Every structure is written in C-alpha cells, then in structure tokens.
Amino acid sequence: MADVRDREISVEQEHLDQVYRRLEEKIHEAEFLMNDAAQRSQVGTPGALAERDAQVFRAGIHLNRLNNEFEDFLFGRIDLLLGKDGKKGPDGAYTAVEPAEGAVREDASGLRADIAETLHIGRIGVLDADYSPLVIDWRAPAAAPFYRSTPVDPGRVVRRRVIRSKGRKVLGVEDDLMRPELTAYLGGEALPVIGDGALMAALGQARSHTMRDIVASIQAEQDMVIRAPAASVTYVEGGPGTGKTAVALHRAAYLLYQDRRRYAGGILIVSPTPLLVAYTEGVLPSLGEEGQVAIRAVGSLVDGVDATVYDTPAVARVKGSSRMLKILRKAARGALETPPAPAPAVDEDALFPMEPVAAVAPHPPTAPGTPTRLRVVAFGRRLELEAGDLARIRRNALGGTAPVNLLRPRARKLLLDALWDKSGAAGRHSDPELAAELRSSFDEDVTTEDAFIAFLDAWWPVLTPRGVLGAMADEKRLGRWARRVLNPGEVRKLARSLRREAYSVHDIALLDELQAILGTPARPKKKRDLDPLDQLTGLDELMPVREESQRERAERLAAERTEYAHVIVDEAQDLTPMQWRMVGRRGRHATWTVVGDPAQSSWSDPDEAAAARDEALGSRPRRRFTLTVNYRNPAEIADLAAKVLALAMPGSESPSAVRSTGVEPRFAVVRGKDLGGSVREEAARLLDEVEGTVGVVVAMHRREQAARWLAGLGERVVALGSLEAKGLEYDATVVVSPAEIADESPAGLRVLYVALTRATQQLTVLSGERDEPDADGVPDLLRE
Numbered sequence: 001m002a003d004v005r006d007r008e009i010s011v012e013q014e015h016l017d018q019v020y021r022r023l024e025e026k027i028h029e030a031e032f033l034m035n036d037a038a039q040r041s042q043v044g045t046p047g048a049l050a051e052r053d054a055q056v057f058r059a060g061i062h063l064n065r066l067n068n069e070f071e072d073f074l075f076g077r078i079d080l081l082l083g084k085d086g087k088k089g090p091d092g093a094y095t096a097v098e099p100a101e102g103a104v105r106e107d108a109s110g111l112r113a114d115i116a117e118t119l120h121i122g123r124i125g126v127l128d129a130d131y132s133p134l135v136i137d138w139r140a141p142a143a144a145p146f147y148r149s150t151p152v153d154p155g156r157v158v159r160r161r162v163i164r165s166k167g168r169k170v171l172g173v174e175d176d177l178m179r180p181e182l183t184a185y186l187g188g189e190a191l192p193v194i195g196d197g198a199l200m201a202a203l204g205q206a207r208s209h210t211m212r213d214i215v216a217s218i219q220a221e222q223d224m225v226i227r228a229p230a231a232s233v234t235y236v237e238g239g240p241g242t243g244k245t246a247v248a249l250h251r252a253a254y255l256l257y258q259d260r261r262r263y264a265g266g267i268l269i270v271s272p273t274p275l276l277v278a279y280t281e282g283v284l285p286s287l288g289e290e291g292q293v294a295i296r297a298v299g300s301l302v303d304g305v306d307a308t309v310y311d312t313p314a315v316a317r318v319k320g321s322s323r324m325l326k327i328l329r330k331a332a333r334g335a336l337e338t339p340p341a342p343a344p345a346v347d348e349d350a351l352f353p354m355e356p357v358a359a360v361a362p363h364p365p366t367a368p369g370t371p372t373r374l375r376v377v378a379f380g381r382r383l384e385l386e387a388g389d390l391a392r393i394r395r396n397a398l399g400g401t402a403p404v405n406l407l408r409p410r411a412r413k414l415l416l417d418a419l420w421d422k423s424g425a426a427g428r429h430s431d432p433e434l435a436a437e438l439r440s441s442f443d444e445d446v447t448t449e450d451a452f453i454a455f456l457d458a459w460w461p462v463l464t465p466r467g468v469l470g471a472m473a474d475e476k477r478l479g480r481w482a483r484r485v486l487n488p489g490e491v492r493k494l495a496r497s498l499r500r501e502a503y504s505v506h507d508i509a510l511l512d513e514l515q516a517i518l519g520t521p522a523r524p525k526k527k528r529d530l531d532p533l534d535q536l537t538g539l540d541e542l543m544p545v546r547e548e549s550q551r552e553r554a555e556r557l558a559a560e561r562t563e564y565a566h567v568i569v570d571e572a573q574d575l576t577p578m579q580w581r582m583v584g585r586r587g588r589h590a591t592w593t594v595v596g597d598p599a600q601s602s603w604s605d606p607d608e609a610a611a612a613r614d615e616a617l618g619s620r621p622r623r624r625f626t627l628t629v630n631y632r633n634p635a636e637i638a639d640l641a642a643k644v645l646a647l648a649m650p651g652s653e654s655p656s657a658v659r660s661t662g663v664e665p666r667f668a669v670v671r672g673k674d675l676g677g678s679v680r681e682e683a684a685r686l687l688d689e690v691e692g693t694v695g696v697v698v699a700m701h702r703r704e705q706a707a708r709w710l711a712g713l714g715e716r717v718v719a720l721g722s723l724e725a726k727g728l729e730y731d732a733t734v735v736v737s738p739a740e741i742a743d744e745s746p747a748g749l750r751v752l753y754v755a756l757t758r759a760t761q762q763l764t765v766l767s768g769e770r771d772e773p774d775a776d777g778v779p780d781l782l783r784e
C-alpha cells in the first residue's frame with residue numbers, strides 16, 4: 001500500500017511540476033507586459049493611456065494572483081466517466097453532469113468503466129499553452145462535481161481526491177470513492193484509492209487563532225449554499241459548527257468569481273465581534289479575494305468609531321429595541337432647542353469592560369444656549385423676532401419627518417418671511433415683478449448681515465449624531481423624549497450609560513440611525529471623485545503602479561462606501577432591531593446572504609429582531625437552506641451541549657456530529673474558594689493535552705479577571721467573555737460556571753449553549769457553588 005501511495009503522490013507531483021512550469025511562463029509574460037506598459041505610459045494620448053491601463057491591469061492581476069496563491073495552490077482532483085454529450089465548456093472541461101449511456105459496462109466479474117476525463121482543482125484556473133485545463137478554478141462550474149458528488153448521487157465522478165501540498169511539494173493524497181461498486185480503469189490500469197477521505201483529516205487538525213479555508217473539503221450541502229444564485233436573499237440556518245461562517249466566506253469568493261462586474265459595488269460581511277473579524281479575515285485572501293470584500297464588526301460599521309465595550313444586558317435591551325426609534329426622532333428635534341449639557345463623569349458600572357476603550361470622546365464640546373431673540377437691520381429699520389415668534393417658526397419648520405439638518409434652509413426661509421412681514425414692506429408694490437424684486441433685495445440685505453448668520457448658526461446648528469446622543473445623556477431631557485416609551489428606571493440607566501468615555505457596540509446603531517434622521521447637508525464634491533483615470537474603464541482592481549497599492553485602494557473605497565452590492569450577515573440571530581436597521585441601510589439595493597442559528601441568539605426578544613430583519617430584507621424572496629452536520633464538536637461534546645439546547649429552545653434539533661473522539665467532557669469543581677487557581681490549573685492541563693489553542697469562557701463580568709488568572713500561560717490560551725466567544729473555536733475549552741453565564745442575561749441559556757460548543761477536541765466544565773454540582777462535579781444545568 002505504501003508503494004501505491006508513493007506512486008500516486010509522484011503522479012500528482014508530476015502534474016504540480018507541470019502547473020508550476022506553466023505559471024512561471026505566465027509570470028514572465030506578466031512582467032514583460034508590466035515593463036512594456038510602463039514604457040508606453042511615456043506616450044500621453046488618451047488612447048495610449050487607456051491601453052496602458054488595460055495592460056497594466058491584466059498583467060498586475062496575474063502577478064498578484066500568482067505570487068499570492070502559490071501556497072497550497074492545487075488541492076483536488078476528480079476522475080470522471082464519459083459525459084452524456086461531448087460538449088466542452090469555456091474552461092476546456094466536458095460540461096455534462098450525468099454519464100453517457102455506455103460509460104459503464106457489465107461483464108461476468110461485475111461493473112467496469114474507463115475514466116474519460118481527469119480534472120485538477122485549484123484556487124485559480126490555469127490553462128496550458130494549448131488551452132487545455134491544467135487546473136480548474138474551484139468556483140468554475142466544472143469544479144462543482146468535486147463538491148457535490150456523493151456515493152448516493154455520484155454523477156460522473158468515480159474518484160474524488162484531495163491533494164495536500166506545501167509550496168511545490170505534494171505531501172499526500174486522500175481519496176473518496178463515489179462509485180465503490182465499479183472497477184474503473186485509467187490508461188488501462190485499475191484506479192487506485194488511497195486513505196479514507198480528507199474531511200476527517202481536516203477536522204482532526206489542531207486549531208490556531210485564525211480560521212482556515214475549507215476549499216478542499218466543502219461538503220455537498222454546503223456547496224449548495226455557496227453556489228446558490230445571488231438573486232434576492234439566501235437564508236441559511238444551522239446549529240453550531242455546521243460551517244455557516246465558512247460557507248458565508250466561500251460564498252463571497254464564489255460570487256466575485258461568478259460576476260465580478262456586478263460585485264464591483266462591494267460585498268459587506270457583518271460579523272458580531274472584532275475577535276471574529278480577526279479570526280476570519282485571512283480566509284478570503286487565501287481564496288484569492290480581498291479587494292472587494294469588507295469584513296466589519298457590527299460595532300465598526302460607522303466610520304471613525306470602533307466600539308469595543310458592551311452595555312449591561314438591561315441597557316443593551318433598551319438600546320437595541322426599535323422603541324429607540326421614537327426617542328431618537330424626538331431627541332433629534334429636541335436637541336435643536338437645548339444644546340447638549342457638559343458630560344459628567346464616567347460610570348463604570350454601566351458596562352462590561354472589554355478591549356481598551358476607543359480614543360474618541362463621544363460627547364463633543366457643548367454649544368452655548370440657543371438664542372431667544374433675533375435682531376437685524378433691513379431697509380434701514382430695526383426688526384426683531386421674539387421668543388414666541390421663534391418657537392412658532394421652529395415648530396412650523398419641523399413639521400413632517402424630513403431630516404432635521406436638511407430643514408435648515410426651510411427654517412431660514414420662514415425666518416425671512418416673518419421678518420418681511422414685520423418690515424411692512426410687503427404692501428409697497430402692487431406690481432408682482434417689482435414686489436418680487438423688493439423681496440429679493442430684502443432677503444439679501446438680511447442674509448448677508450453678520451447678526452443673522454450668527455443667529456442662524458446658533459439657533460439651527462448643523463446637528464451631529466454624536467451631539468444628539470450626547471444630549472440624551474441628560475436624564476431630564478431624555479425623560480421628556482422617552483415619555484411613554486421607557487420607564488423611569490430605563491431612562492436613568494440609558495442616560496447614565498451615555499455619559500461614559502467610549503461608545504458601546506449598541507451605541508453604533510444609534511449613531512447610524514441619528515445620521516439618517518439628521519441627514520447630511522450637501523458638501524462640495526471631493527477632488528478625488530473627479531480623477532479621470534478612475535473613469536476610464538471598469539478598472540476596479542488596480543495594481544501597485546500608482547501611489548496607492550491595490551489593497552490600500554480597496555480599503556479606501558471600502559471606507560468611503562456606504563452601500564454594497566451584496567451583504568452577508570454572519571451570526572444574524574444576534575442583530576438587534578436597531579442593528580438590523582443599520583445593516584439594512586447598507587444594502588438597500590443589494591442581494592443578501594444571511595446565516596445564523598436562533599438557538600445561539602443573545603438577544604432577549606427574538607420575535608422583535610425577526611420583525612426588524614424582515615423589514616431590512618424587505619419583500620425580496622428568500623431561498624432557505626439548512627445545514628445539518630456539526631463539523632466542529634465531537635459527539636461527546638455535542639451531546640452535552642444538547643442538554644442545554646433542550647432547556648434554551650425546547651424542541652429544537654441539534655446538528656449531528658460528524659466524528660467522535662472517545663474523550664468525554666470533564667467536570668471539575670472549584671477548589672475551596674480559589675476560582676482563579678482552579679481555572680488556571682485546568683487551562684494548564686488542557687494546554688498539555690492539545691497541540692493548538694485553549695479558550696477559557698467566563699461570564700462577561702469576569703473577563704478581565706480571567707485574563708489575569710491566565711497570565712504567563714502563553715499565547716495558545718485566551719480568556720473570553722461569553723458574548724465574545726461567538727463564532728470562535730479552540731482545540732479545548734474551559735467553561736467556567738455555567739450558572740453565572742446563564743444568569744447574566746435573559747438570553748443566558750442560549751449564550752451558555754454557544755460557550756459549550758466552541759471546542760474541537762476537549763471540554764472542561766468548571767463549577768462553582770452557584771452551579772450546585774453533584775458528587776461527580778456535574779452542574780445542575782447539565783444534569784439529565
């Protein structure tokens with residue numbers, strides 16, 4: 001067997017060598033094109049400029065891709081029966097999915113067939129000099145059978161092979177036989193089969209702090225989602241570890257491959273935490289994509305702010321609820337009348353401390369009080385509007401729901417009308433033309449007067465979202481704006497939370513809503529918008545030939561972009577109604593992919609969030625998918641988590657675990673009162689047991705404390721608050737005091753379910769007194 005394996009490895013090595021030779025030829029071509037284009041750029045006619053750009057564009061793409069993607073470049077192979085028809089697609093492969101009628105023959109010793117076509121699958125497609133496919137791009141239609149074929153529905157695939165390589169060296173091969181009943185021949189010899197599948201090999205590997213792509217082992221049900229047509233909303237549900245995040249990322253790469261022009265408008269991936277962003281952001285570059293995809297944490301969707309603190313559950317519930325809408329609308333109008341008061345001291349109790357707080361001071365300097373009278377001189381007369389007049393004008397101007405900042409011209413016009421009435425000049429001319437002329441010179445007289453300009457700026461200032469949110473920190477005023485919406489206790493907590501130094505994750509959706517309520521007054525166009533080079537062709541992926549690199553440019557464009565062509569929401573069950581509104585504004589004309597698991601929701605009112613989600617997605621039709629297999633947790637851990645699922649969401653089904661390790665979860669009890677010592681001991685034990693990472697999940701209020709307990713144990717171990725554990729995974733985890741996690745919020749049991757489903761190998765549950773452990777250390781919540 002070892003001989004056969006070595007022989008098969010050298011077969012693949014030969015193919016990889018051939019691919020590299022071809023790639024090198026292409027690199028030389030690309031370099032030549034770059035040099036040639038640089039020389040042509042000396043010629044300054046517009047035609048030459050366009051030609052230069054187009055050449056540099058193509059050559060740069062080659063170079064970028066070739067340089068980036070040499071690692072683990074080729075990863076798959078399928079050996080196929082003869083297709084139904086003899087047609088080939090643009091990538092040089094036969095297009096038929098089903099075998100031709102005579103492809104399989106039967107004789108005395110059973111079923112036999114010849115392999116008619118062999119395709120290698122890789123991160124990008126490579127054609128040989130004669131246009132035959134050396135490597136098929138994993139996203140091309142011809143690669144679909146590599147992912148879709150199963151023994152139940154094999155199509156033309158006889159053998160599916162995953163090739164493991166590093167750089168230019170093939171290290172191993174793993175085969176799955178899709179038609180075990182068949183003896184197949186390749187070049188006259190029986191087709192050998194090596195190993196027992198690549199999926200298990202991938203799942204058993206140690207984890208690092210970054211997610212890997214799964215391009216070599218995407219499963220059929222996942223592939224259906226990745227390649228689903230982009231129309232409308234692709235809606236995916238599945239339990240922990242079913243690959244939702246992985247699928248969402250691969251789908252972004254697939255959509256870009258399939259219709260790059262359409263997605264030049266950008267793809268936004270919304271992720272619940274900065275930790276999950278950091279964990280996943282390497283996946284797309286490994287698939288050859290980064291330029292057009294922005295992965296943002298939900299607390300970083302508003303430019304200039306990276307929110308990293310969390311409100312307490314009670315405050316988060318108020319800020320996330322759509323009840324805030326009414327309050328924000330009132331506050332936006334009310335803030336005109338009474339500008340923000342100075343911000344009092346920080347209140348540490350109102351939040352869970354997370355990462356170091358943002359450097360931005362949320363509350364801008366306060367404006368002086370609003371003026372109560374307007375005095376101007378026009379046509380040689382002193383004119384005056386008193387407080388009563390001004391209040392009436394403001395009320396009139398504010399009628400309707402138009403953005404407050406955009407109503408300023410209307411307010412200005414109403415002020416001028418009132419002054420005009422007072423001037424007594426209205427009746428001076430009966431001729432309409434002369435009357436209009438007189439009025440216009442009156443307006444000019446008034447509006448150029450310093451007193452009027454200063455008055456307008458103070459009386460109807462351009463409001464900023466930060467300013468209005470700052471005004472809401474005043475409990476008395478907030479109480480007025482929130483009358484009949486919040487109770488006094490909620491008002492107190494909300495106002496107090498707005499008085500601290502940094503924005504919380506939930507504040508970001510409020511800022512974004514306020515931006516929409518206030519509106520942005522028109523600004524002159526930026527010079528950059530007019531850059532003629534940008535308008536030449538569809539050169540959306542420019543290479544490092546200008547001052548900006550492709551990556552910097554992509555980042556700049558992403559930062560400037562407010563709407564996207566496709567929006568992917570990961571952990572969608574966690575978005576609050578206000579966050580759905582914020583995300584919805586970024587994809588008003590977009591198609592969507594929404595992935596989530598209701599059983600993992602940390603939001604206390606799932607029905608309210610579902611209504612907000614439906615509003616954000618509008619009437620677009622949904623195409624629903626369910627993922628059913630848990631690739632992360634071994635059965636031993638999944639079974640334990642299922643007990644909490646039964647409490648958190650009675651009646652809902654757990655995904656089935658694809659593997660088992662024989663290692664049962666361990667139950668430990670805090671020694672004496674030394675919680676920290678017990679956690680540290682358990683983490684150290686697990687670090688010895690596993691090769692990769694260890695995550696220690698604690699209730700949110702213990703997060704900082706837990707980081708101190710683990711100090712000095714090295715980089716493989718991290719402390720996480722329960723809400724931060726979303727989407728992450730570790731070789732081993734310690735879940736500290738299930739009762740504390742469950743009691744921390746109304747959604748606590750679902751948060752505990754998330755915590756218990758993070759490990760790929762081993763889990764320790766550590767109980768304190770509050771968990772009421774039995775003689776075996778099993779806490780109350782995890783007993784039968």
Ligand SMILES: Nc1ncnc2c1ncn2[C@@H]1O[C@H](COP(=O)(O)OP(=O)(O)OP(=O)(O)O)[C@@H](O)[C@H]1O
Pocket residue numbers: 199202203212213214217218219222238239240241242243244245246247597600631632726727728729757
């Ligand atoms: N087809 C696959 N081949 C190899 N690994 C896979 C496959 N599908 C999923 N995985 C692995 O399983 C783990 C879980 O995947 P992922 O994080 O995408 O799941 P999820 O559904 O988002 O989980 P959660 O809801 O808990 O956040 C990851 O390590 C992922 O790489």
